[in-house]
Amino acid sequence: MVHPLVGIHAAIGELGVLAFLWVLVELLNPTEPRIKRAKIAAALGTLFFLMSWVTGGYYYVAYYGPNVKPIIKSGPAPWAHGVAMEVKEHVFLFLPFLSFLTTGLVYRYKNNLIKDTGARKSVLLLCALIVIIGLSIAGMGFVISTGARAALEGKIV
Template identity: 40%
Template sequence: MPPEISLMLHPTFGMLAVLAAVWVFVEVLNAREGSLRRIRLASLGVAALLWLAYVSGGYWYVVHYAADKAVIKAGPWPFAHGFFMEAKEHLFFSLLLLGTYLPMAASDSRLPGDQGVRRLLLTVALLVVLLGLAMEGMGAVISLGVREGLMAR
């Protein structure tokens, strides 16, 4: 796979996962028997999209990132790697596990009546949204770090 493709797929899957998590959040706010199927489907979507983001981004990171890392570190924005990439690659694991857990929590037999289960789902979905948006922002800074590095050559 060309590196540019996996590089574009990673944030695309990530943003779709964020949108699916927003969908879960809104459905849970108004949860009733009729919305259970949508909640469970959207939760599965969050998990699947985050795993796709993990595989596509991970492939690019492990196989192709070394060249970009060298450009960033030699350029005027070394913090794009030193802080943003280093933090992003490890914070992503929290996001992946939250996304993996979401469909499990959505499969709880106590839904839709149990307030505690709804609170749990809202918490996990909100964390996925916030962490997902943070990942997108950090990815943008990393891309700018590469561009700044190339422009400085």
């Protein structure tokens, strides 16, 4: 049976990605109300990544390592663990710190983001980077699930 924590971890991570996409959209053409919303979205995004870190970490240590990893490694796509999972679990560690930095910039510059194009471009680029990394991680999650499914199908057939 699929462990529910994997879905919870993925959903919370995607909410984090969506929160930073929200920050990006608000700051494309910022006004005071939009910056107010961007501050809320950035704080929420950081919180979601921290929650995803804890839930994903618990799932990885308590369930994935002892149960799923050996199945994938014995299946037809061992690279799903050897490459995709290894890259995913380590690149994920970049996200909470990038989100801390982005949130820090939004809270530091506040309404100055309207006139300070340098600071605004910086926040926009960081948001785009977070969204790209987050979506790549979700894609790697799909590859890992496919690796596990392929291994289980091989055992049934």
